[in-house]
Amino acid sequence: MNGPAAPTTVPDEVRGQTPAPSFGPPRRAGVGGTGGPGLPRKAAASVRRVWHQLTSMRTALLLLFLLALAAVPGSLLPQRSLNPLKVNEYFTDHPSLAPVLDRLSGFDVFGAPWFAAIYLLLFISLIGCLSSRVRWHAKALVGRPPRAPARPSRLAGGQSWDSALTPPEAIEAARAVLRRRRFRVAVAAEGTTRPDGSPDFSMAAEKGYLRETGNLIFHVALVFMLVGVGLGSWFGYQGTVLVIAGDGFANTLVSYDQFSRGRLVDPAGDLHPFSLTMEQFTASYQPNGEPADFRAKVAYASELDGPIRTAEIRVNHPLVIGSAKVYLIGHGYAPHFVLKNSDGGVVWEGYQPCTPRNAMFASTCTLKIGDTGLPATGPTREPQQLAFNGVFTPTTRLDPAEGYVSTHPAANAPGLTLTGYVGNLHINEGVPQNVYSLDTRDMHQLRLDGPIGKDRTAQVLALNNPGQRTVTGLPGGMSLEADGVREFATFQTKSDPFKGWVLAAAVAIIAGLLVSMRVRRRRVWIRARPEVGPDPGTVVDAVTTVEVGGLSRSDMDGFATELQAIADEVRTATADAGRTRPQGSDPAPPSLRALRPTARPADSTEQEL
Amino acid sequence: MPVNSGFASLSDHLLGVTMVVYALAMLGYAAEFAFSRFGRTSGELLAVQHRTVASPAVGVLVAAPDRVPVTVGADATEADASGGGMVGSGPTADPAAVALAASRARSAERVAEQAALAALMAGDGADPPTPTRALWVGRIAVVLTVLGWAAHVGSVTARGLAAGRVPWGNMYEFSSMITLVAVSVYLVMLTRARVRWLGVFVMLPVVLYLGFAGTVLYVAVGPLVPALNSYWLKIHVVAAIAASGVFLVSAVTTVLYLLKDRWENRLAAVAAGRADASAAMRTRGGIMMRLPTAASLDRLTYRVIGFAFPVWTFAVIAGAIWAEAAWGRYWGWDPKETWSFITWVIYAAYLHARATAGWKGRKAAMISLLGFSALFVDYYLVNLVISGLHSYAGVK
Numbered sequence A: 001m002n003g004p005a006a007p008t009t010v011p012d013e014v015r016g017q018t019p020a021p022s023f024g025p026p027r028r029a030g031v032g033g034t035g036g037p038g039l040p041r042k043a044a045a046s047v048r049r050v051w052h053q054l055t056s057m058r059t060a061l062l063l064l065f066l067l068a069l070a071a072v073p074g075s076l077l078p079q080r081s082l083n084p085l086k087v088n089e090y091f092t093d094h095p096s097l098a099p100v101l102d103r104l105s106g107f108d109v110f111g112a113p114w115f116a117a118i119y120l121l122l123f124i125s126l127i128g129c130l131s132s133r134v135r136w137h138a139k140a141l142v143g144r145p146p147r148a149p150a151r152p153s154r155l156a157g158g159q160s161w162d163s164a165l166t167p168p169e170a171i172e173a174a175r176a177v178l179r180r181r182r183f184r185v186a187v188a189a190e191g192t193t194r195p196d197g198s199p200d201f202s203m204a205a206e207k208g209y210l211r212e213t214g215n216l217i218f219h220v221a222l223v224f225m226l227v228g229v230g231l232g233s234w235f236g237y238q239g240t241v242l243v244i245a246g247d248g249f250a251n252t253l254v255s256y257d258q259f260s261r262g263r264l265v266d267p268a269g270d271l272h273p274f275s276l277t278m279e280q281f282t283a284s285y286q287p288n289g290e291p292a293d294f295r296a297k298v299a300y301a302s303e304l305d306g307p308i309r310t311a312e313i314r315v316n317h318p319l320v321i322g323s324a325k326v327y328l329i330g331h332g333y334a335p336h337f338v339l340k341n342s343d344g345g346v347v348w349e350g351y352q353p354c355t356p357r358n359a360m361f362a363s364t365c366t367l368k369i370g371d372t373g374l375p376a377t378g379p380t381r382e383p384q385q386l387a388f389n390g391v392f393t394p395t396t397r398l399d400p401a402e403g404y405v406s407t408h409p410a411a412n413a414p415g416l417t418l419t420g421y422v423g424n425l426h427i428n429e430g431v432p433q434n435v436y437s438l439d440t441r442d443m444h445q446l447r448l449d450g451p452i453g454k455d456r457t458a459q460v461l462a463l464n465n466p467g468q469r470t471v472t473g474l475p476g477g478m479s480l481e482a483d484g485v486r487e488f489a490t491f492q493t494k495s496d497p498f499k500g501w502v503l504a505a506a507v508a509i510i511a512g513l514l515v516s517m518r519v520r521r522r523r524v525w526i527r528a529r530p531e532v533g534p535d536p537g538t539v540v541d542a543v544t545t546v547e548v549g550g551l552s553r554s555d556m557d558g559f560a561t562e563l564q565a566i567a568d569e570v571r572t573a574t575a576d577a578g579r580t581r582p583q584g585s586d587p588a589p590p591s592l593r594a595l596r597p598t599a600r601p602a603d604s605t606e607q608e609l
Numbered sequence B: 001m002p003v004n005s006g007f008a009s010l011s012d013h014l015l016g017v018t019m020v021v022y023a024l025a026m027l028g029y030a031a032e033f034a035f036s037r038f039g040r041t042s043g044e045l046l047a048v049q050h051r052t053v054a055s056p057a058v059g060v061l062v063a064a065p066d067r068v069p070v071t072v073g074a075d076a077t078e079a080d081a082s083g084g085g086m087v088g089s090g091p092t093a094d095p096a097a098v099a100l101a102a103s104r105a106r107s108a109e110r111v112a113e114q115a116a117l118a119a120l121m122a123g124d125g126a127d128p129p130t131p132t133r134a135l136w137v138g139r140i141a142v143v144l145t146v147l148g149w150a151a152h153v154g155s156v157t158a159r160g161l162a163a164g165r166v167p168w169g170n171m172y173e174f175s176s177m178i179t180l181v182a183v184s185v186y187l188v189m190l191t192r193a194r195v196r197w198l199g200v201f202v203m204l205p206v207v208l209y210l211g212f213a214g215t216v217l218y219v220a221v222g223p224l225v226p227a228l229n230s231y232w233l234k235i236h237v238v239a240a241i242a243a244s245g246v247f248l249v250s251a252v253t254t255v256l257y258l259l260k261d262r263w264e265n266r267l268a269a270v271a272a273g274r275a276d277a278s279a280a281m282r283t284r285g286g287i288m289m290r291l292p293t294a295a296s297l298d299r300l301t302y303r304v305i306g307f308a309f310p311v312w313t314f315a316v317i318a319g320a321i322w323a324e325a326a327w328g329r330y331w332g333w334d335p336k337e338t339w340s341f342i343t344w345v346i347y348a349a350y351l352h353a354r355a356t357a358g359w360k361g362r363k364a365a366m367i368s369l370l371g372f373s374a375l376f377v378d379y380y381l382v383n384l385v386i387s388g389l390h391s392y393a394g395v396k
């Protein structure tokens, strides 16, 4: 990076106002196919005006600001797509505000119609802007650099000198120099004349077309990326499933606990038919309880009757099966419960996953047992179903203030604090229930016997100690034992067939951007004219004035140096002779020149322009 | 991985050393500024002001719309042309001529501007004269910056060795790295151009940043949480840190631009007799005079942002790739992602603004500051206040 003293840059006025040295596309008149012949003139004109307005840089700027602004509430309000529970909390905390925000899509900002309106407008503007820029750039790519201005030496950093070569020879020599420097060069055809009728000996050279190419690639890639993101959301799906070590799932709609899919996904045919079993789950932690590593050992078959293979799924390392990827996104504990009747016969047994609550994996467990075998009681014949609420603590300690807590996330001393209920769970009534929460409306709390004494509302079990892990005193003389714990993992299956597309667009975005920010577009013009003698009209034999000038579009250093180098080379190539004028032969700025209009008689002809 | 406590405490000590040395360097740069102000009487100062105003450099800059002097140039050419009895073209016939004249006028102004600028910027003996004392203080400040930088590199390296991983895994480490990048950028600029004047303005935020990092954000050395343990992390975070360090420099130059721009406008008002030089101008003038022209600060900002923007774009994309590997979606509008996006869009708007007539200068500067504010929200408010999946701040 260079200092603040940036040398020559293109004067904006020159860029914006004149045809020759301007780099911008020609002022667009009537872009696109709007305003067909059938439309009334006025309407066509106003459509065209709106289109112009929309595809202008100023509108793009405004829409970019709007887009940034519109994204802000998405980070301040809880979003359904990220955390639906927080949205529910928000509704509880702000009962009057939340519904209003909800109607304005405040909890779904990035799917909101107004958000879509902004980015769609931006992309329409972009496409409109691009269509003309691409056409214009394509023309520039196959066309010739614009013709030299009358006095190239008057551009910033321009210079002129005398040469003994004839004008065509001088131009040829200059052409060779610029070709060697890989400029695209166009020499004025023989016989071309200037507006005043004098022969035109000039050439125009241009380099750095890649800047605009890169810029266009960047913008086009933006459009492609948006299209890829959109298609991905139509053709993609995702499912989340909780798997206890030893269990598995198949990639079908019904296997998942949660499933969502794009509107063009056919759940019968588009889901890759794999099945997967988690054989083992290992978590390791730092001594202070911070997580170090999680890995799930799985066996899977990628086709219905395909061979079984094994793999390891870790955070950051999903399993790829066809277009689907299986991610490990969470884990936790599932204690094993056995409900026995008074004879010691097993009534129910199973693993119950508990929801982790904190970093030390204290987890909430909810156990619902509908089929207890107990007779219905009372005049309304209420069923005697059992339910337990519990807190599972993998490394259990008794904290004087907070009771039983977990001090480490590994299951070193698994404990369970339980409360029990009996009554009507209202399951099997056709209304779906959250398995992780308990509705105790029609239940009453049990007094439990167990390790910490008799007739308590809560019992504390130590799962590793066979003598301290059974709750007794349940209705009908039943007992509940928590005789072990397994880890579970949460897997997410994701399929987005357009991910590769989006990635390719992202690569193009970066490539285009780098090219457009690094490459300078610059033009160099060289004009030769026969030197005029002291008496106006007499041409001095074989003496030529050579003028060099150039423009660079971007605010970049280095063009001044490059132009100087080019001028030196051209000067050497056209040397042989001549009284070389000092660099910048015309040192006085034009404002001063106005005060001495005819310093040299020759000026009168040089001013032909 | 076991933590090497020897390296860990070495890293902490070195960071302390870094902060002290940077603070001293900052004082040095500040003193150099202050000394050059005391070097002249206010009368001399105003004389210098008038001289500067008279030069075309400031003249063109203070006449806020760039077009005014240009039109003068164009008119002159026309007068010139018709005075010379130009063949076959009316006064406004050839816009190229107008453009050429305009460009010529601008180039002359540029040259004068460069000269004035060089004079104003030169820390060593040029106009305005800097007392030798101040020069030495400035040189010592540079040496201190280099020493502080070395300690800073040592601190970051020791941190990495202590943890046995890359030293950018939590906010404390990010902040240390960002300031390291900013100081490195400044040192590199120093080797290319006379930008010692920038020293105090870079070191001030750096010292504040480091102080904040060392107190509020500090966490003991530890391993990475599993979600961060990926080579995409290294790539993504390195890019994000590099871009942020460079954006920090651009924010500094933007603020300086705004100050200098205001000063130049005031100066123009004084020169035009519309206002009297205020007491503030007399006392603080020395400092403002030493800054480059507003126009060059504006260009410098553009160049710095132009460098950082592709890096930031890359960082966001690398982050998306990492998110895809870790969470199965490349973009989920997590607060961190949302604010990276907002930052990106605002800086894209800045680049557009620079290309749009009428949005250069002060409006563009506002966008640049807006972009930096969004970056700040992204780094600090999102981690500390709004939480999301990216809650790896390690701040408890």
Ligand code: HEM
Residues within 6 Å of the ligand: A055, A056, A057, A058, A060, A064, A122, A123, A125, A126, A127, A129, A130, A215, A219, A222, A513, A516, A517, B345, B348, B351, B352, B355
């Ligand atoms: C989707 C939103 C857009 C984004 C994120 C975006 C981003 C950018 C960026 C980063 C640059 C700087 C690249 C460079 O200087 O080479 C740029 C330049 C440019 N953009 Fe966009 N752009 C967007 C939409 C548009 C639209 C709608 C237009 C048309 C009005 C447009 C026209 C341009 C032009 C003409 C340039 C070149 C500016 C120059 O000459 O420096 N862009 N854009």
